[in-house]
Amino acid sequence: MVETLQIRTTKQGLCEFTPQLHNIVRRANVIEGLCTVFVRHTSASLTIQENADPSARRDLETWLNRLVPENDRLYTHTAEGPDDMPSHIKAILTSTSLSIPIVNGSLSLGTWQGVYLWEHRRDPHNREIIVHCA
Amino acid sequence: MVETLQIRTTKQGLCEFTPQLHNIVRRANVIEGLCTVFVRHTSASLTIQENADPSARRDLETWLNRLVPENDRLYTHTAEGPDDMPSHIKAILTSTSLSIPIVNGSLSLGTWQGVYLWEHRRDPHNREIIVHCA
Amino acid sequence: MVETLQIRTTKQGLCEFTPQLHNIVRRANVIEGLCTVFVRHTSASLTIQENADPSARRDLETWLNRLVPENDRLYTHTAEGPDDMPSHIKAILTSTSLSIPIVNGSLSLGTWQGVYLWEHRRDPHNREIIVHCA
Numbered sequence: 001m002v003e004t005l006q007i008r009t010t011k012q013g014l015c016e017f018t019p020q021l022h023n024i025v026r027r028a029n030v031i032e033g034l035c036t037v038f039v040r041h042t043s044a045s046l047t048i049q050e051n052a053d054p055s056a057r058r059d060l061e062t063w064l065n066r067l068v069p070e071n072d073r074l075y076t077h078t079a080e081g082p083d084d085m086p087s088h089i090k091a092i093l094t095s096t097s098l099s100i101p102i103v104n105g106s107l108s109l110g111t112w113q114g115v116y117l118w119e120h121r122r123d124p125h126n127r128e129i130i131v132h133c134a
Numbered sequence: 135m136v137e138t139l140q141i142r143t144t145k146q147g148l149c150e151f152t153p154q155l156h157n158i159v160r161r162a163n164v165i166e167g168l169c170t171v172f173v174r175h176t177s178a179s180l181t182i183q184e185n186a187d188p189s190a191r192r193d194l195e196t197w198l199n200r201l202v203p204e205n206d207r208l209y210t211h212t213a214e215g216p217d218d219m220p221s222h223i224k225a226i227l228t229s230t231s232l233s234i235p236i237v238n239g240s241l242s243l244g245t246w247q248g249v250y251l252w253e254h255r256r257d258p259h260n261r262e263i264i265v266h267c268a
Numbered sequence: 269m270v271e272t273l274q275i276r277t278t279k280q281g282l283c284e285f286t287p288q289l290h291n292i293v294r295r296a297n298v299i300e301g302l303c304t305v306f307v308r309h310t311s312a313s314l315t316i317q318e319n320a321d322p323s324a325r326r327d328l329e330t331w332l333n334r335l336v337p338e339n340d341r342l343y344t345h346t347a348e349g350p351d352d353m354p355s356h357i358k359a360i361l362t363s364t365s366l367s368i369p370i371v372n373g374s375l376s377l378g379t380w381q382g383v384y385l386w387e388h389r390r391d392p393h394n395r396e397i398i399v400h401c402a
Contacts (some may be wrong), residue, residue: 002300002369002376032135034170034266036302036367040378042318048230050176050222055211059219060226062208067201067335074330077323085327088318092328096316096381097367099170099231101136101266108136108264110174113230130376132302132369134268134402166270168304168400182364184310184356189345193353194360196342201335233304233365235270235400242270242398244308247364268402 001028005129009119012083014049014057018114021131025107028133033102036132043087043120044127045094051114064090087120094118102133135162139263143253146217148183148191152248155265159241162267167236170266171249177221178253178261179228185248198224221254228252236267269296273397277387280351282317282325286382289399293375296401301370304400305383311355312387312395313362319382332358355388362386370401 003024009015025035039046050056068089070082077085098115101108109115117127137158143149159169173180184190202223204216211219232249235242243249251261271292277283293303307314318324336357338350345353366383369376377383385395 002371034168034268034302036369038367038369038376040376040381042316042378042380047226048176049226053211053213056219056222059209059211060222063202063206063223064226066208068331072331074334075327077321077327079321085324088324088328089331092315092317092332092362094226095229095363099172099233099266099367101170101172101264103136103264108172108174110176110262112176113174128378130369130371132367134302168302168402181360182310183360187345187347190353190356193343193345194356197336197340197357198360200342228360229363233306233367233400235304235306235398237270237398242306242308244310244396246310247308 001134003131005131007117007127009125009127012119012122013061014116014118016114016116021115022107024131025102025133030102030133031105033134034099035102035107036097036099038097038130040128042091043084045091045096045118046098047094047116047118048098048113049116050112052112083122090120135268137265139265141251141261143259143261146253146256147195148250148252150248150250155249156241158265159236159267164236164267165239167268168233169236169241170231170233172231172264174262176225177218177255178251179225179230180232181228181250181252182232182247183250184246186246217256224254269402271399273399275385275395277393277395280387280390281329282384282386284382284384289383292399293370293401298370298401299373301402302367303370303375304365304367306365306398308396310359311352311389312385313359313364314366315362315384315386316366316381317384318380320380351390358388
């Protein structure tokens with residue numbers, strides 16, 4: 001019913017975990033229900049996005065980096081590095097939790113939808129995602 | 135428990151489906167529970183917003199169009215038209231899933247809350263929303 | 269299973285209610301499950317953010333106020349005061365609902381995660397949050 005997914009990120013950006021999520025849903029053996037994904041961090045977040053053309057994901061990252069740049073003179077929370085405060089802002093603009101209905105034992109994702117962990121820090125991190133199926 | 139809602143959008147903008155959602159909840163016959171709404175697309179999204187004054191929704195649309203304009207020189211993902219990459223960005227800034235508690239057999243929406251599909255493409259599209267009640 | 273949390277906000281900004289949420293989860297007596305939080309307003313929203321250093325929350329507020337300023341000439345929805353339309357925009361950029369898995373009878377929040385009501389209006393308001401545990 002609840003499983004923890006550990007993801008080691010290597011750099012800033014979108015990191016797909018749709019296959020791992022499909023496996024968890026299969027193991028949960030829920031025919032009709034709900035899968036909820038929750039990330040236990042405030043400098044990484046979740047999003048569902050286009051899984052086909054990598055250029056779309058690259059543009060998402062570039063666009064968000066331009067909207068929320070490092071070294072903005074507005075920031076007073078700078079003790080944890082120049083990429084920390086932008087990470088928190090990016091996290092609140094995207095998602096900490098996502099819920100996807102399960103139909104016929106599978107996630108009801110659209111054809112072009114992938115589920116992504118968005119690492120907002122520059123350095124590699126161990127990230128924990130809790131997956132609840134019922 | 136799970137139903138699919140088909141919505142034909144006619145143009146870019148907010149498209150309310152609160153009445154259809156109320157009907158699904160009524161059919162689900164859940165007295166106390168949770169209704170989760172999930173959109174199966176990456177260029178349309180969901181939001182809960184003010185259902186009273188249309189000027190508020192118009193301003194939401196205008197504001198988001200200004201924040202995420204077409205033909206931004208940053209975009210490299212341009213093969214699917216000038217409104218495609220902005221659509222993906224708008225989708226990650228709003229919601230792919232929403233959950234609303236059910237109380238006394240009804241959605242516990244506030245007085246001024248309506249549930250909207252946000253079509254981000256300019257052309258009409260057939261959009262699928264999965265509704266899970268339990 | 270469903271409880272209503274009443275919060276009296278005193279001013280614009282982030283207002284933590286993690287302790288109240290922990291109490292509701294304890295009372296719900298769910299060992300493994302899901303806690304969903306829903307705010308019944310369109311000018312206040314929810315977010316999960318860093319609960320340690322207050323400077324991070326202050327920067328979040330300042331940053332969002334700069335992105336969505338009052339008295340933007342774009343706004344036509346001005347009848348409810350200069351802070352109303354910015355409030356609706358801020359609400360769609362953050363969250364109306366959040367879902368947090370319950371593990372061993374407790375919310376599976378990360379060490380640095382707090383759950384916040386984000387009051388976007390300047391004046392004090394009575395806000396209602398519906399909490400569903402199952």
